[in-house]
Amino acid sequence: MSAPENAAPAGAPPAGKPPEGKPPEGKPPEKKPPAPSTVGDLLKGSDIKVGGKYIGWSVREEVRKEGGSGGLVTSVLAGALDKGLVEHVVVLKKSSQYEAVPVLTSNVEDVYASAGSMHMLISNPTKYLRQFQNDATIALAVKPCDMRGIREQHKRNMIDLDKIFTIGLNCGGTMMPYKIRKVTEEVYGVNPDDVRAEEIEKGKLILETVDGEHHAESIDELEEEDNGRRENCRYCVVKIATNSDLACGNWGVMPDYAGKGTFVEVMTEKGAEFLKNAIDGGYAEVKEASEPAAEARGKVNGIMLKMSAKTKEEIFVPLHSQTFDDFKKELVNCIGCGACKTVCPPCACGTEAKCTAFNDPADSYDISLFHMIRFLHLMDSCVGCGQCSDVCPADIPLARLYRKFANPLQDELNYVTGMDDRTPPFFEIKLEEVH
Numbered sequence: 164m165s166a167p168e169n170a171a172p173a174g175a176p177p178a179g180k181p182p183e184g185k186p187p188e189g190k191p192p193e194k195k196p197p198a199p200s201t202v203g204d205l206l207k208g209s210d211i212k213v214g215g216k217y218i219g220w221s222v223r224e225e226v227r228k229e230g231g232s233g234g235l236v237t238s239v240l241a242g243a244l245d246k247g248l249v250e251h252v253v254v255l256k257k258s259s260q261y262e263a264v265p266v267l268t269s270n271v272e273d274v275y276a277s278a279g280s281m282h283m284l285i286s287n288p289t290k291y292l293r294q295f296q297n298d299a300t301i302a303l304a305v306k307p308c309d310m311r312g313i314r315e316q317h318k319r320n321m322i323d324l325d326k327i328f329t330i331g332l333n334c335g336g337t338m339m340p341y342k343i344r345k346v347t348e349e350v351y352g353v354n355p356d357d358v359r360a361e362e363i364e365k366g367k368l369i370l371e372t373v374d375g376e377h378h379a380e381s382i383d384e385l386e387e388e389d390n391g392r393r394e395n396c397r398y399c400v401v402k403i404a405t406n407s408d409l410a411c412g413n414w415g416v417m418p419d420y421a422g423k424g425t426f427v428e429v430m431t432e433k434g435a436e437f438l439k440n441a442i443d444g445g446y447a448e449v450k451e452a453s454e455p456a457a458e459a460r461g462k463v464n465g466i467m468l469k470m471s472a473k474t475k476e477e478i479f480v481p482l483h484s485q486t487f488d489d490f491k492k493e494l495v496n497c498i499g500c501g502a503c504k505t506v507c508p509p510c511a512c513g514t515e516a517k518c519t520a521f522n523d524p525a526d527s528y529d530i531s532l533f534h535m536i537r538f539l540h541l542m543d544s545c546v547g548c549g550q551c552s553d554v555c556p557a558d559i560p561l562a563r564l565y566r567k568f569a570n571p572l573q574d575e576l577n578y579v580t581g582m583d584d585r586t587p588p589f590f591e592i593k594l595e596e597v598h
């Protein structure tokens with residue numbers, strides 16, 4: 164789920180805020196024609212450049228219809244598989260409107276069938292990839308935090324970036340499936356199983372039911388009642404996946420292409436190659452993004468990041484006074500299942516990990532070395548995805564605890580985990596410097 168995903172792209176303020184720049188009293192508001200999304204004609208593959216910004220869509224009608232915004236991502240993935248640029252694609256296999264599992268496929272029809280945005284899905288492709296990585300070439304769509312996990316694994320020699328191709332999806336946030344089911348029933352007054360599609364437009368979460376009706380609620384109002392995005396998403400610091408090969412999303416798509424095109428920025432040579440392949444292979448069409456479109460994308464991203472910074476302060480400043488006893492209290496209900504470690508995207512250790520090796524089951528968990536080691540170990544690698552909190556059966560707000568340790572180190576060093584290939588700070592410490 165994302166706050167202003169389809170916000171009026173000219174950088175509309177978030178829902179609930181008055182528009183800036185009111186016309187002077189007595190004068191009718193000036194009517195400006197809306198800025199166009201694109202300039203020029205359809206591009207050829209040879210026009211595509213690293214750093215280029217484009218608006219694109221699928222040539223297949225059914226993919227345009229099912230796709231999150233025009234089906235470009237699906238078509239690039241399908242073209243890559245069809246033309247042998249990769250052996251497999253990770254697709255999402257839906258089990259309901261709210262849930263899906265990642266599946267590896269070599270069948271291009273599976274790729275077409277997985278078009279669409281699942282705003283309630285936190286699928287953890289990082290850990291999934293590790294099972295296959297290095298045996299095959301794989302393409303997949305990722306959220307920014309997914310890609311951050313993949314890059315952190317790459318730094319620890321666990322995932323070979325040369326073998327994967329990633330399309331990053333902008334991400335304003337996700338929502339837990341159980342929560343959206345509850346909200347659908349209690350706030351929207353709709354049976355969750357009757358929902359056939361969800362969309363985010365102008366700060367509203369819109370549910371479409373099987374009878375074709377649309378039901379809309381303001382995301383800000385949902386979040387006031389803690390019925391909105393996961394806590395981590397509300398202070399997440401990367402909303403555009405510029406750490407992937409192609410960074411895609413609908414921010415910057417102006418009204419003329421709203422819902423019909425995806426804004427794509429080419430981040431790497433590999434990204435350029437895969438987009439060219441999709442164009443020249445007849446899978447996708449692309450035009451140059453106009454300057455206002457690119458500006459609008461940057462502006463909405465800026466608004467989202469400001470909102471994140473504010474939320475981060477609201478959550479973490481009060482925690483400055485937290486003591487060791489407070490930590491122990493938070494952890495007292497831990498049952499030692501280890502799920503928080505298993506799910507953690509940047510955690511590169513196997514079963515012989517330090518946190519488990521030094522942990523003695525005779526310790527009570529609230530002071531176990533398992534947690535203490537993990538808090539320290541994750542300081543320079545936590546990507547803030549929040550999945551540890553999501554899976555904890557004891558409902559411990561783990562991500563807050565990890566971030567309480569990670570924020571000062573990462574902020575001080577201006578080190579945004581998973582955004583580049585910089586050596587993790589702890590790897591750079593040399594023993595002679597410590598003495």
Ligand SMILES: Cc1cc2nc3c(=O)[nH]c(=O)nc-3n(C[C@H](O)[C@H](O)[C@H](O)COP(=O)(O)OP(=O)(O)OC[C@H]3O[C@@H](n4cnc5c(N)ncnc54)[C@H](O)[C@@H]3O)c2cc1C
Binds near residue numbers: 232333
């Ligand atoms: C959780 C989420 C939040 C988003 N928030 C924003 C936003 O705030 N602003 C914005 O500009 N754009 C956002 N997007 C991106 C946007 O919705 C479209 O995905 C993007 O514009 C590409 O559209 P498309 O039609 O080309 O993609 P499609 O052709 O529909 O392809 C999308 C691909 O992503 C896969 N996918 C769907 N859901 C997920 C998921 N949860 N995790 C990983 N892969 C997934 C699909 O299986 C498919 O392969 C978000 C997407 C997601 C999934």
Ligand code: SF4
Binds near residue numbers: 307395402548549
């Ligand atoms: S942590 Fe960031 S990238 Fe990940 S789901 Fe939340 S908002 Fe999206």
Ligand code: SF4
Binds near residue numbers: 508545547549
């Ligand atoms: S510690 Fe939690 S929030 Fe941090 S990367 Fe691991 S699972 Fe994500």
Ligand code: SF4
Binds near residue numbers: 498555556559
């Ligand atoms: S997921 Fe929760 S209960 Fe399980 S080990 Fe981690 S903190 Fe303990």
